[in-house]
Amino acid sequence: MKTDPAGVLTGAHYLDGDFACGEGAMAAGCRFVAGYPITPSTEVVERISRRFPMMGGTFIQMEDELASMAAVVGASWTGTKCLTVTSGPGFSLMMENIGLAAMMETPCVVVDVQRGGPSTGLPTMVGQADMMQARWGSHGDYELIALCPQSPQEAFDLMIDAFNLSEIYRIPVMFMMDECVGHMTEKVVIPEADQIEIVPRKLTSQTPEEFLPYRVNGGYVPEFARAGDGYRFHTTGLTHNEHGYPVMSAECQEQNVRRLIYKIRDNADQIVRFEDDGVDGADIVLVTYGITARVAQMAMEMAREQGVKVGMMRLIIAWPFPEKRIKELAGKIKAFVVPEVNYGQMVLEVQRCAEGLAPAVLVSHGGGGVHEPETIVEAIMGAAK
Amino acid sequence: MSTVSEQTAVESTESKVEHPIAPYLRMDRMPHIWCPTCGIGTVVKCYATALGEAGVDLDKVAIVSGIGCTGRVAGYMNLDAFHTTHGRAIPFATGLKLGRPELLVTVFSGDGDLVGIGGNHFIHTARRNMDLLVILVNNFIYGMTGGQNAPTTPLTAKTSTMPYGNFENPFNLPHLAASCGASYVARWTCLHTRRLTKSFKEALGRKGFRFIEVIAPCSTLYARLNRLGTGFELMRFYHDNAEIRHDADLNDVAIDFQGKIVCGKFVDEERPTFIDLMHAHYERTLGDKYRPMPPEGGWIHE
Numbered sequence: 079m080k081t082d083p084a085g086v087l088t089g090a091h092y093l094d095g096d097f098a099c100g101e102g103a104m105a106a107g108c109r110f111v112a113g114y115p116i117t118p119s120t121e122v123v124e125r126i127s128r129r130f131p132m133m134g135g136t137f138i139q140m141e142d143e144l145a146s147m148a149a150v151v152g153a154s155w156t157g158t159k160c161l162t163v164t165s166g167p168g169f170s171l172m173m174e175n176i177g178l179a180a181m182m183e184t185p186c187v188v189v190d191v192q193r194g195g196p197s198t199g200l201p202t203m204v205g206q207a208d209m210m211q212a213r214w215g216s217h218g219d220y221e222l223i224a225l226c227p228q229s230p231q232e233a234f235d236l237m238i239d240a241f242n243l244s245e246i247y248r249i250p251v252m253f254m255m256d257e258c259v260g261h262m263t264e265k266v267v268i269p270e271a272d273q274i275e276i277v278p279r280k281l282t283s284q285t286p287e288e289f290l291p292y293r294v295n296g297g298y299v300p301e302f303a304r305a306g307d308g309y310r311f312h313t314t315g316l317t318h319n320e321h322g323y324p325v326m327s328a329e330c331q332e333q334n335v336r337r338l339i340y341k342i343r344d345n346a347d348q349i350v351r352f353e354d355d356g357v358d359g360a361d362i363v364l365v366t367y368g369i370t371a372r373v374a375q376m377a378m379e380m381a382r383e384q385g386v387k388v389g390m391m392r393l394i395i396a397w398p399f400p401e402k403r404i405k406e407l408a409g410k411i412k413a414f415v416v417p418e419v420n421y422g423q424m425v426l427e428v429q430r431c432a433e434g435l436a437p438a439v440l441v442s443h444g445g446g447g448v449h450e451p452e453t454i455v456e457a458i459m460g461a462a463k
Numbered sequence: 464m465s466t467v468s469e470q471t472a473v474e475s476t477e478s479k480v481e482h483p484i485a486p487y488l489r490m491d492r493m494p495h496i497w498c499p500t501c502g503i504g505t506v507v508k509c510y511a512t513a514l515g516e517a518g519v520d521l522d523k524v525a526i527v528s529g530i531g532c533t534g535r536v537a538g539y540m541n542l543d544a545f546h547t548t549h550g551r552a553i554p555f556a557t558g559l560k561l562g563r564p565e566l567l568v569t570v571f572s573g574d575g576d577l578v579g580i581g582g583n584h585f586i587h588t589a590r591r592n593m594d595l596l597v598i599l600v601n602n603f604i605y606g607m608t609g610g611q612n613a614p615t616t617p618l619t620a621k622t623s624t625m626p627y628g629n630f631e632n633p634f635n636l637p638h639l640a641a642s643c644g645a646s647y648v649a650r651w652t653c654l655h656t657r658r659l660t661k662s663f664k665e666a667l668g669r670k671g672f673r674f675i676e677v678i679a680p681c682s683t684l685y686a687r688l689n690r691l692g693t694g695f696e697l698m699r700f701y702h703d704n705a706e707i708r709h710d711a712d713l714n715d716v717a718i719d720f721q722g723k724i725v726c727g728k729f730v731d732e733e734r735p736t737f738i739d740l741m742h743a744h745y746e747r748t749l750g751d752k753y754r755p756m757p758p759e760g761g762w763i764h765e
Contacts, residue, residue, distance in 0.1 A: 109761025131745045134754045141587040145554035152558025157762035305543040308522035314546035
């Protein structure tokens with residue numbers, strides 16, 4: 079369906095990534111945001127808190143990120159689309175209730191504008207070191223989706239996708255910005271509301287007598303009932319059966335958690351998203367995401383001038399990871415080069431999926447800045463030998 | 464023969480008569496997990512009775528619990544019910560209320576959950592006067608994990624992690640709630656079923672942050688570790704030591720080990736809630752441009 083025009087600021091704007099991200103959320107139909115201030119993400123909620131009262135949205139500044147994430151999960155059970163926004167230290171605190179959202183199958187979006195870490199790290203400076211935390215940060219087994227915008231325009235566009243994916247799969251979706259993308263200002267074109275397709279919360283058509291909150295009839299995603307519509311359902315973070323009742327057994331665990339995992343794994347081909355640039359026939363393939371993709375672009379052009387056949391695969395969705403594509407490329411190329419603003423996170427996935435058919439060379443930057451293109455060129459030249 | 468026919472008669476009568484609070488419970492989940500003589504069931508009975516007496520639309524009532532023995536209450540209530548993470552019932556409930564303001568949201572959890580791990584949320588939500596009824600069952604101990612020290616354990620009481628007696632000062636919860644801005648504050652014990660029910664019913668009709676502490680026996684752990692006797696003896700203790708003082712100075716209602724338990728309704732003031740203040744402020748500052756979230760929520764549908 080088309081989105082609510084009230085949230086759409088149609089036109090060409092000059093916006094930073096954080097503001098564009100906030101505009102994307104409002105355009106996607108988000109009407110509840112709970113957050114706690116943290117650099118470099120705060121501008122997202124500042125933007126939203128200024129515009130929300132004019133579109134029927136509620137923002138609340140909570141006492142911490144534990145509360146922010148809990149409030150978002152609670153509010154999502156009313157059918158209202160929900161968002162929270164943070165950076166590394168707050169992301170760590172949110173992990174508890176991100177796990178709850180995964181277990182209760184609650185649609186919501188979590189923005190992490192990544193800064194240097196660990197701990198308080200570099201509050202005002204860039205990092206990309208939360209990528210593994212986004213995937214594995216809460217305890218136990220679960221799967222989710224993580225997107226990585228590389229520009230303010232993408233911060234807007236991908237936010238719509240993030241909300242839609244959270245609705246389709248009933249999962250928390252991680253929106254992995256970084257400080258550079260969050261704070262860079264560029265042209266952002268926001269379309270007319272009738273050009274923005276959104277996935278509304280799909281409410282069950284069953285009666286309260288027939289309805290079971292976690293019955294899937296062989297499918298992956300259960301139907302949803304809102305709190306307050308007379309369904310009187312029960313949901314829990316405990317392992318539960320299709321009634322939403324806790325059952326402490328290996329059988330119920332298998333039935334419950336297997337579906338949480340496989341609703342993403344079995345649909346990974348539809349979810350996985352990347353962008354190729356000159357990958358066919360390349361000897362070297364750069365695997366990049368976020369701000370680093372833009373630095374790597376220049377490095378790729380420099381290496382091409384020196385006669386190296388180099389292409390780039392940019393991750394738009396980092397989780398689920400494009401396993402098949404990496405394996406397919408690994409059989410054809412000399413090496414992958416993976417620049418990241420961390421000491422090696424997504425490179426581990428490239429290595430895993432390449433299964434030894436091609437090496438994956440890490441070009442690390444510890445954070446607080448981005449790579450010099452020359453550093454990446456050097457790695458490309460080394461790998462091409 | 465007569466014995467058999469008597470039994471049959473009793474059974475057939477039982478099958479016809481439903482417990483008065485059965486419609487409020489998920490009878491398909493009975494029996495519950497609570498120990499014999501635990502006080503939580505009594506509090507549930509009083510709450511369910513109050514829901515009936517208050518005449519609220521049960522389809523619009525949501526209940527949220529955290530983790531622990533009392534954390535299981537949401538799981539037994541035949542309402543929209545949420546069994547959430549440890550300590551986060553109050554912020555979860557805040558989201559539910561703000562996401563669909565017409566809901567009547569009750570938080571039902573224990574002392575360790577609400578004022579131990581969840582203490583920060585408790586004070587801030589009271590400060591906001593968020594529209595939630597918060598029922599805290601205080602058994603002075605972490606029951607589900609085996610009797611560890613709680614932020615409510617009275618001084619000198621023995622717990623499994625303070626085997627030589629507790630030396631940490633406990634919270635005085637009515638004082639804490641009132642000083643943070645709660646608009647309704649009461650305390651009862653599990654013995655005061657009539658007053659407790661009345662208090663629940665009254666609080667269901669109020670707005671803002673309504674806090675009701677219920678002192679409940681834990682004979683399996685607290686009483687056993689402290690050699691306080693059987694469930695019956697615990698109730699007799701409440702009978703002999705609870706003192707109703709509605710006008711008590713809240714500085715004086717802290718609970719000492721086996722000391723007086725001051726009960727009553729301590730605060731009942733109408734004050735604007737978070738939602739009232741938000742509407743009034745935006746109406747004043749934004750005028751006609753303000754578009755509040757509709758009572759049924761900010762959801763977008765076809």
